[in-house]
Amino acid sequence: MQWSTIVAIVFAAIKSAWSGGSPFAVQTVLYPLNEENKYIIESEGVRLAFTLNGGALSNLWINDTHGIERDIVLGFDQADDVRGWVGNPWLNGVIGRVAGFLKDPDYEINSVRYTIATDRPDRTVYNGGETGWGRRVLDVASHSQNSITFVVFDRGWGGFPGKPAGCITHTVTPYEWQLSLGLVAVHSPTPVSLSQQVFWNLDGFSSTSTKTVLEHTLKLPYSGLRFAVDQDGVPTGDILSNPENSAFDFWSKHQRIGDALRDGSSRTRERYRQLDDTFLVMRPQPWKMEDGPAAILASEHSGIQVELFTNQESLHVHTWKAGPDSVDLKRGQGQGRVPDFGAVSMEMQNWPDSLHHPEWQRQHETILGTNRIYGSYSTFKFSID
Numbered sequence: 259m260q261w262s263t264i265v266a267i268v269f270a271a272i273k274s275a276w277s278g279g280s281p282f283a284v285q286t287v288l289y290p291l292n293e294e295n296k297y298i299i300e301s302e303g304v305r306l307a308f309t310l311n312g313g314a315l316s317n318l319w320i321n322d323t324h325g326i327e328r329d330i331v332l333g334f335d336q337a338d339d340v341r342g343w344v345g346n347p348w349l350n351g352v353i354g355r356v357a358g359f360l361k362d363p364d365y366e367i368n369s370v371r372y373t374i375a376t377d378r379p380d381r382t383v384y385n386g387g388e389t390g391w392g393r394r395v396l397d398v399a400s401h402s403q404n405s406i407t408f409v410v411f412d413r414g415w416g417g418f419p420g421k422p423a424g425c426i427t428h429t430v431t432p433y434e435w436q437l438s439l440g441l442v443a444v445h446s447p448t449p450v451s452l453s454q455q456v457f458w459n460l461d462g463f464s465s466t467s468t469k470t471v472l473e474h475t476l477k478l479p480y481s482g483l484r485f486a487v488d489q490d491g492v493p494t495g496d497i498l499s500n501p502e503n504s505a506f507d508f509w510s511k512h513q514r515i516g517d518a519l520r521d522g523s524s525r526t527r528e529r530y531r532q533l534d535d536t537f538l539v540m541r542p543q544p545w546k547m548e549d550g551p552a553a554i555l556a557s558e559h560s561g562i563q564v565e566l567f568t569n570q571e572s573l574h575v576h577t578w579k580a581g582p583d584s585v586d587l588k589r590g591q592g593q594g595r596v597p598d599f600g601a602v603s604m605e606m607q608n609w610p611d612s613l614h615h616p617e618w619q620r621q622h623e624t625i626l627g628t629n630r631i632y633g634s635y636s637t638f639k640f641s642i643d
């Protein structure tokens with residue numbers, strides 16, 4: 259064992275004991291990192307890299323239809339570069355304790371009133387708040403060639419009740435990536451809706467591609483409905499329909515993202531609006547997640563297709579906007595910045611802000627008691643045309 263490893267273990271043990279932190283801090287430093295400080299898992303056809311920072315997926319390599327290896331997600335070259343990221347979660351990180359917007363920080367469980375910490379002027383809470391899971395350095399409980407498990411000891415981060423323990427396991431099998439997000443409530447019931455952000459560009463920004471996802475196609479077979487939002491993107495509690503052949507029709511056919519987002523009001527040059535909407539996943543009852551994918555994203559250019567199977571009942575789909583969160587392409591993706599519409603994310607989660615909509619009668623999906631275990635399961639299946 260190298261001297262530097264021993265020093266790292268000692269420091270981790272002290273940190274763990276001192277802060278009453280994770281008993282896995284010692285183990286974390288024992289698992290091998292690559293030269294970019296990332297953890298690699300791989301199986302036939304796919305190789306993924308993760309960082310401790312928000313448990314973010316920072317690379318996903320796959321060979322395209324020409325046999326060229328592409329890195330088809332956004333990320334940073336060095337694992338710790340993501341900490342300068344202003345967004346929540348850290349780019350491609352896990353999202354918890356509650357994904358999406360909560361319209362205000364106050365809520366009641368069993369007639370006990372709780373208030374979540376928020377420093378946003380409008381008092382909303384987004385993706386678990388600024389100190390949520392996606393902006394924490396996680397620990398690794400286990401790592402093998404094709405699997406990694408992060409553990410989360412949530413000590414009431416962001417002002418959520420209780421001190422639940424969470425587990426995030428990523429496993430790869432040939433051309434497949436499975437993700438499970440688990441939580442047990444400790445002491446008191448808690449609102450929960452976990453997710454993982456992944457911004458995809460299935461061309462890996464190859465030099466001959468458009469470097470955007472406007473020519474990717476998207477199908478959301480079970481998403482004839484979406485959630486209405488106010489001007490700030492906060493769900494109002496109303497549900498809208500996505501009529502056939504409308505801009506939101508991703509259910510009846512594979513729709514080119516550029517066609518859906520083209521803004522008809524501009525005559526002079528092509529203009530697009532951003533997609534930033536949460537779609538319902540409404541499967542005929544009873545359903546199993548294996549019955550069919552909730553989303554299919556494909557690019558003709560690279561021939562790569564990803565199908566998302568999930569037990570979650572909504573998907574937040576948003577296109578990349580190069581704003582204050584602007585990032586560079588990774589070394590393997592080329593030069594320059596990720597442009598507007600450079601990527602798209604599909605975040606599986608519970609219905610957004612269901613904490614404030616008891617009329618939806620989704621208490622079971624929204625509040626986790628101490629009498630059971632929360633589980634969010636998803637599988638991404640890859641194929642090459």
Ligand SMILES: *[C@@H]1O[C@H](CO)[C@@H](O)[C@H](O)[C@H]1NC(C)=O
Pocket residue numbers: 302303304305319320321325326327
């Ligand atoms: C891509 O193909 C090459 C050559 O066959 C292989 O060595 C490599 O492992 C493949 N990449 C992935 C991610 O499977």
